[in-house]
């Protein structure tokens with residue numbers, strides 16, 4: 001196939017644009033943040049489950065404390081009532097019964113109050129555990145939101161890049177003769193469509209060609225399209241090719 005050297009040189013611009021386009025398309029499809037965002041979502045679910053468990057534990061302690069306070073209240077009221085009755089009674093047998101009940105109520109109140117202190121201590125720890133877990137969860141959420149926003153911005157930038165590169169590529173492609181462009185596209189499906197030939201090396205596969213192929217290339221007319229014997233891409237020859 002024949003093609004003007006200046007047209008062949010346009011293929012090098014096309015190669016650069018295609019490389020940049022593929023990179024931008026890849027960046028659009030896989031922003032670097034997305035893997036970490038997925039990790040953070042999983043981590044957030046895990047931390048959320050732990051927060052529920054800790055909150056339930058705290059609520060249990062609160063309920064237990066409320067129950068104890070109510071029991072203490074009932075026992076105290078009964079003891080106070082017994083004391084009033086004791087002050088008023090003149091019957092020795094009733095007085096003894098009341099004294100005995102007051103003593104047993106005192107013991108009960110004392111034991112309930114000891115338990116109350118233990119529960120208050122446990123509740124304090126449970127509340128600290130909830131706060132600690134909530135802080136972890138908030139941190140994960142904040143990092144996730146930040147990375148997610150960064151990812152969205154990266155996708156937007158890549159989308160803009162793809163649009164700009166697609167426009168640039170169309171402009172370059174429009175200047176290349178149809179048969180040369182078709183050859184480039186056919187080869188480009190499995191390898192770089194073209195490469196700059198320099199220092200005896202194909203710019204597509206970066207392999208040195210044999211002395212025999214090099215000798216043939218030296219005698220080949222400038223407007224003849226040369227293909228790499230290794231990768232098949234169009235070897236674009238320029239003033240820097242050293243031929």
Ligand SMILES: [Zn+2]
Nearest residue numbers: 202205228231
């Ligand atoms: Zn090659």
